[in-house]
Amino acid sequence: IENNKIDVLALSLVQWLDGFSIDLEFLKKIKILYPHVLIIADGTQFCGSTNFDFNNSGIDVLGASAYKWLLAGYGNGFMLFSDQVENEFDLNTIGFNAADGNFDKKNSIRFAKQFEPGHLSSMNFGSLKFSIDFFGRIGMERIAEHNGNLSLMAKTEFKKLGLLTDRVENRKSHSTIFNIKANDAMYQKLLENDVFCAQRGDGVRLSFHFYNTESEIDAIVKILKTGR
Structure with missing residues (x-):
């Protein structure tokens, strides 16, 4: 990171091919030593398999499909953003539905909503909520x-x-x-x-x-x- 002036680190928390797992404490250490580095993580093969606290992870952006360990079916996923990210990104475009059909709202809607691309499936999101509630009951x-x-x-x-x-x-x-x-x-x-x-x-x-x-x-x- 120091030698190559790296600004963004993007990686999978768990590699889909062989299950190679990143040490979360390692990512936290990187964030402490290099707070300017944006850490972007794919959590598809990770989320739902173990306990996880995004706010204390050192990760800035986490995106995941929900079909894998979250058992929520195909066609849905989610993204999480740290507070730092909003000041680092400048989006060139947003989805029609993100602005509720009114592009005059482009610069006033909340940051996370700017990533909602278009027509969304409430049924798919319902399946994700069902799984999250189910996982919560188990613990x-x-x-x-x-x-x-x-x-x-x-x-x-x-x-x-x-x-x-x-x-x-x-x-x-x-x-x-x-x-x-x-x-x-x-x-x-x-x-x-x-x-x-x-x-x-x-x-x-x-x-x-x-x-x-x-x-x-x-x-x-x-x-x-x-x-x-």
């Missing part, structure tokens, strides 16, 4: 603890089998997404045993959420062992 602390236990267990077992890359093995913490070393035959064996997974890159991606259990990870490990 994000409980979800975060459960997912953390699943991640640790999966990482430990996959590491024993030599199925993880060095960059994942050497991280102190990881998300609930794993891309394991597996060929086509192993992928088919997992599918045949009712394991929902996907071929991504050179491996197979497995993902876990609060509705999964440790016994399910045990079952996957047994399949992986018998298929080698």
Whole structure:
């Protein structure tokens, strides 16, 4: 950042391909050392998987689709902005509905609303609200603890089998997404045993959420062992 005079840092909090997770304390440290740097984060593979406080994250802009861990279906998402951002951006255009059909309001509407592009789906937003309320009833602390236990267990077992890359093995913490070393035959064996997974890159991606259990990870490990 110092050597290259970087003003904007844009990154995914969790990488969709292999679950590589950014240390949030690292981002907070960057913000303290370089308060002028705008940190823009993609939270699609992150939001809903663990506890998160945007106001204390050091992140300036967070955008996320809600279909993934928030379980809110396709076609909706959201963006969060820190107080600093409004003074850093100058929007050239806004959506028709953002100004309520009156472009004379362009310079008077609140900052966040300027990013609403056009015709919005109240049903889609309703599905997001339903999920957020549902997560709230369960408790994000409980979800975060459960997912953390699943991640640790999966990482430990996959590491024993030599199925993880060095960059994942050497991280102190990881998300609930794993891309394991597996060929086509192993992928088919997992599918045949009712394991929902996907071929991504050179491996197979497995993902876990609060509705999964440790016994399910045990079952996957047994399949992986018998298929080698």
